[in-house]
Amino acid sequence: MSHEHNHLQEALDTLKATGVRITPQRHAILEFLIQSMTHPTADDIYKALEGKFPNMSVATVYNNLRVFREVGLVKELTYGDASSRFDFVTTDHYHVICEECGKIVDFHYPGLDEVEQLASHVTGFKVSHHRMEVYGTCPECTSSKEVH
């Protein structure tokens, strides 16, 4: 049984446990998110599935991404550009983003608990979580800039 299949099954179980109906569209969106390594936008997902679901509405993609987010299956990433990107939640990881080509690469790092603790101490907030992204230039863009 592959990792992808595991993730999908767990996600479906989560939906069932939360009383969220499992429709073909939801199944397909989840499947696509899990196997996708590219942190797609809502429109990416819409385009990727229009072969399988010629009649699917963009609203369906947005609706279901919101449902998945509320249930905790999916994280919404808001960077500077126009549209949000969506990431299936697996283990804790952060993102490095290439400022040239927009590529997003995962990297693992132990959770920044001490930052949360300091923030909580200084501001009096009850802290729930944090987000962090690192920005730079990916190896491909670096090398293509060196060639003249």
Next chain:
Amino acid sequence: MSHEHNHLQEALDTLKATGVRITPQRHAILEFLIQSMTHPTADDIYKALEGKFPNMSVATVYNNLRVFREVGLVKELTYGDASSRFDFVTTDHYHVICEECGKIVDFHYPGLDEVEQLASHVTGFKVSHHRMEVYGTCPECTSSKEVH
């Protein structure tokens, strides 16, 4: 000479040094950003200045915020909600955001250089910078939830 005045003067010097013209609108936008503790949206700024500049266009606000960002005077913050927020750059700090009322509070923390280094090492990226935000509930919202 107040801190605000200092910041404003430095900002104007930066503009002059970069060859960016200093217009009344730019002056006012900068002034508002510096004295504002609320990380305003472009529309907030537009509304705040429409008394002083009844004819100012929203486009002017956006144009100038982009100019300030390019010159490094202003940071654009993109959170989950619809519109970007703008922050006058002073010293390095991070933000805690209240998930109940949206309040944004600054806190200082030594730069997370080691995270950047690890990310660079693992992914091969040339890292330029990072962003981080902490989320939680502010003291006011916490106490108002406790009362029944």
Next chain:
DNA sequence: TATTATATTATAATCTTTACAAATAGTGTA
């Protein structure tokens, strides 16, 4: 299989941000 609430679809509407062209106003120089 029948029922019922939930999900999907199609479309319109909203909201933020950008593009564009014409009018205006800074800035350096004579």
Next chain:
DNA sequence: TACACTATTTGTAAAGATTATAATATAATA
């Protein structure tokens, strides 16, 4: 100070992402 040159502002339109709405279709359950 007046001129000329160019950047900036303005007003409006357009683009793009996301949400709202109402009618239709469908998943879950007995």
